[in-house]
Amino acid sequence: MxxxxxxxxxxxxxxxxxxxxxxxxxxxxxTLTIARSALLLAAALVVGLAVMLAVGLQLMRGMDAVADGWRDYDLQAATKSDALSEVRGHLGLGGVIDHYREGTRDGAAGHASLDRALALARANLAIYRDIVTPSEDEARAIAAIAAFLDAIQVQMEDPAAAIPAEAFDACRRDAVKGLSSLNSHLSAQRAQLTAATLNDIEALQRLMAVGGAVVAALVLGLAGAAVWFTRSRIVGPLGRLVEDARRLARxxxxxxxxxxxxxxxxxxxxxxxxxxxxxxxxxxxxxxxxxxxxxxxxxxxxxxxxxxxxxxxxxxxxxANDGLWDWDLDSGDLYLSPRLRQMLHLPADGGEPGLAALLAHVHPDDRHAVLAAIREGEQGADGASFDVEFRVLPPGRGQEDAGQENGWQDNGVEGGTGWLHLHGIVAAGPDGRVARLAGSAADVSDRKSYEARLVHQATHDFLTRLPNRAYLVRWLHDRQAGAQDTGRSDLALLFLDLDGFKVVNDSLGHAVGDRVLVAAAERIAGLLGPGEFVARLGGDEFVVAIPAGQEEAIARARALEIAFQRPLCAGGMDLRVGLSIGLAVDDGTGDDPDSLLRDADIALYRAKEHGKGRTVLFDASLREAILIRSRLQRDLTPSLEAGDIFLVYQPIVSLPDGRLTGFEALVRWRHPDLGLVSPAQFIPIAEETGQILPLGRHVLERAVEQLARWRGMAGGAALTVNVNLSARQMWDERYVDDMLDFLADGRAEGLKIEVTESMTVNDHDQARAILERFQALGVALCMDDFGTGYSSLSHLGRLPFDVLKIDKSFISALGTDPRQESLLRGIVELAHRIGLEVVAEGIETEQERTVLTGIGCDYAQGYLFARPLSVADAEALLLAAGRP
Known part of the structure; x- marks a missing residue:
């Protein structure tokens, strides 16, 4: 040591x-230690056990000897006794002697019985002799009995050789003495065995007494030593150690x-x-x-x-305004500062909550994010950080309400619900394993509220408070993403446009127009069912999303049409606006969510083309039409540059004498793939896209160039060419300036500009100023398609028109309505009274020509005279008419 x-x-x-x-x-x-003392006690115990074992073995050996002696005696004595009894029986009454006597009288039968008795007596005597080596006395007794049996045998077989009677009696007496001697010997042997057994038992008793005393002394000694040792060496010291331990605990x-x-x-x-x-x-x-x-x-x-x-x-x-937290991962203790408890709506004295109790105060939609951030921290490295933002349930809403939160939506800052930003850092223990997470929590409700307001402003219309196009497009994208996981569900879009809203807005002002939009939005929203919503795309366009199939969507569209048959109250006035609806149903073929909105827009366009105030369901033909429309829009400018767009000329003749006075220039498009495209197809496209400006300039330049050539051929004769002016061209101030500059160089002679009546309604004064600029250059002005617009005589009197062109629809009705001739007569007379010449369009029959000539119409054009002609055909017609 x-x-x-x-x-x-x-x-x-x-x-x-x-x-x-x-x-x-x-x-x-x-010194004897506890371990050594235990070894000594164990050795003493082993000695005691050895003594007990020795005594036990000795007792077992003595008992086995006694048992073996008695077993040997029982085997030998019983066998000898049985054999001796049999011998006695075979010799005595009914035995050899009786059979011997009977055999002398009975002859052969008696001899047989005697032989059997002799054989049985000899067999049992042999058993007695063979069971154990006999003593001398036993051998003499056995010999005497055997001699007697032999004497009887000889006496029966050969009486001549038999011994004398005295000798036979002596032999019999010796046999009887032998039997008595054997009986005495068996009795003596039993007595000897009993005496020996008693001696052995007394020896075993002495051994048990001595051995038991020794063992008892050893056991008592061991017990005393163990008690003494336990008290002095264990119990006493342990008591002092316990007292010392208590003092240590105190x-x-x-x-x-x-x-x-x-x-x-x-x-x-x-x-x-x-x-x-x-x-x-x-x-x-x-x-x-x-x-x-x-x-x-x-x-x-x-x-x-x-x-x-x-x-x-x-x-x-x-x-500080932030809350603090600390989580010991080993013990599970989670500390929250009073400020953080206040943020989480936890009681200040409620004890330290577990993670489950903490999550019960987190919004159900955000619990997964919080758990993911914590798991990220648990798996992070020492010093790593993590952040997560989540909503906190209002006071009184806990885990028991979690199942009711699926349909609950808010922006996280209303109804007592706040947003927290949780920041955490990771601390590892000495073994490198993450031992604790700690950090801070800040209330970011104000920031989230501001962000929510920004998002709401970005996704909602300021005027009507409805979702806007951005919201609708995002909703469609989110729905498509969700449909890929859960399977596609029915969806229909109603694209709505207010008919006549532009007139209200222009005539009554934008303030009234805004009230009309708000009233229309409220009326539309009031007709929607669960799961449906309406968004304003801009202007007077709305889209209704219906999570249903075609039949339900058509029923909803019909209900909207009926609802808008009643006037809207705006600014104290009852104003009527119609409703045109384009309906598209999601059939699962669209590649992107915007395609359904585009299909509904196409259907709306078709509804407005067919007279407004109706619902048009989008189908594959409309998609094909829009594809063609898209290609026309794409190919219009290249075709204009390639010369695929050209002019044809329809003659205008004088009705009284049939003289050719001029042409109307009409544009045509020969598409390289689609062939001849009607102006009714590509002119509206050009109007919408702004391509009408270069197209109109091209038409004007070609028409003026052709007019100058023809007038040169006719030696300056009064030949005219009419060119149509679209609204887009007329209201583009820069375009009008360029066009007037082009015509100012003497190119305006013989040129007539056709303007539709509706183009002058929106801004009458501005329209008059523009038309007067053309008139100042010597350009004659024609009011085209009279009768299809407002047909206001006040416009005719205040605008500088020179010619009034009656629309073809009035001419075609001559054969079906008797009153049509009177109406045409009135139009012609009124036009003449205010100094206007009249041209009738669409003359196709001689009857129509005759009527129009009779009522005083000045000029006419139509298939009766000629279809639109190419330049060469027009020149041929001029030569035939003698104009050149």
Missing amino acids: TDTVSEDSGAMPGMVPQAMPRAGAEAGRR RDLDRPFLGGGRRGGSGARVGGFYHDELGLLGRSLEDSRVALRDLFAAIDEKTRRLGESERRYAMAAAA
Whole structure:
């Protein structure tokens, strides 16, 4: 043993071992320890067990000997007794002697019985003789009996050789004595065996008494030694150790422990303990007391400093607006600062909540994100950070309401619901495993509210508060993404346009127009069912989303049409606006969500083309039409540059004399793939896309160029060419300036510009100013398609028109309506009274020509005179008419 306690001495880790004097170490080596005492007790116990085993074995051997003797006796004596009894029986009454006597009288039968009796007597005598080697007396008795049996045998077989009667009687008496001798021998043998057995039993009893006394003495000695050893070496020291442990638990560390302050004079006991394991434990407790006293003193000092630091931390945390949290992963303790408890609507004195209780206050839709962030932290490296934002349920809404949150939607800042931004860092333990997570939580409800307002403003119409195009497109995209996971569901879009809204807006002002839009939005929204919503795309266009099939969507469209047959109240006025609806149903063939909206827009366009105030269902033919429309739009400008767009000329003749007076220039398009394209197809496309501007300039330049050539051929004769001016051209100020500059160089002679009546309605004064600029250049002005617009006579009187062209629809009705002639007569007379010439369009029959000539119409054009002609055909017609 060294001067210090070794590692296997049981000293507590971290305790400072006390030095042990060498004399004590020597005494410790000579002192009987608990382990050595246990070995001695075990050895004594082994000795006792050995003694008990020896005594037991000796007893077993003695008992086995007695048992073996009696078994041998039982086997031999029983066999001998049985054999002797049989011999006696075969010799006595009914035996050999009786059969011998009867055999002398009965002859052969008696001899047979005697032979059997002799044989049985000899057999049993042989059994007695053979069971064990007989003694001399037994051998003589057996010989006498056998001699008697032989004498009888000889006497029966050969009477001549028989012994004398006296000898026979003597032989019989010897046999009887032999039987008596054998009986006596068996009785003596039983007596000897009984005496020997009694002697053996007395010896075994003496052995049991002596051995039991020895074993009892050993057991009592071992028990006494164990009791003494237990009390003096274990119970007593353990009591002192328990008291020392209690003092250690009470932190009573100022006084030495019972095992640390006293030393025996003999050196065998130190501090009330022997130099054994318990003594070593006692001394270790004393060493621990000293070390813990110093340690607690240092801890108290650190605690004092830590308390001051915690007070400063608590003051700083209370002053901060953010909440703090700390989660010990090993113990599961989760600390939340008072501010964070307030943010989570947790009671201030409710104890530390577990993770499940904390998640119960998180919005159900955000719990997965919070758990994912925590799992990320648990798997992170030391010093790593993580962030997550989530909504907190209002007070009174907890986990029991989680099942009711599926349909609950809010922006996270209304109804007491707030947003928290949780920041955390990861701290690893000495083993590198994540031991704790800690961080802060900030209330970001104001920021989320501001973001929600921005999102709402970006996705909702400011005027009607309805979702806008951005919201609708995003909703369609989200729905398509969801449909890929859950399967496609029915969806229909109603694309709505208010008929007549432009007139209301232009005539009554934008303020009234805005009220009309708000009233229309409220009326549309009031007719929608669950799951349906309406969005405003801009202007007077709305889209209704219906999560249903075609039949339900058509029924909803019909209900909307009926609802808009009633006037809308706006600005104290009842205003009537119609409704045109384009309906598209999702059939699953669209590649992107925007295609359904585009299909509904196409159907709306077709509804407005067919007279407005109706619903048109989109189908494949409309898609084909829009594809063609798209290609025409794409190919219009290249075809214009390639010369695929050209002019034809329809003659205009004087009705009274049939003289050719001019032409109307009409544009045509010969598409390289689609063939001849009608102006009714590509002119509206050009109007919408703005391509009408270069197209109109091309028509004007070609027409003016052709007019100059023809007038040159006719020697300056009064030949005219009419060119149509579209609304897009007329209201483009820069375009009008360029066109007037082009015509100012003498190109306006003989040119007539045709303008439709409706083009002048929106801004009458501006229209008059533009037309007067053309008139100043000498360009004649024609009001085209009179009768299809407003047919306002006031317009005719105030605008500088020179010619009035009656629409073909009036001419075609001559044959079906008797009153049509009177109407045409009135139009012609009114036009003449205000100084206008009249041209009738669409003359196709001689009857129509005759009527129009009779009512005084000045000019006419139509298939009756000629179809639109190419340049060559027009020149041929001029030559035929003698104009050149």
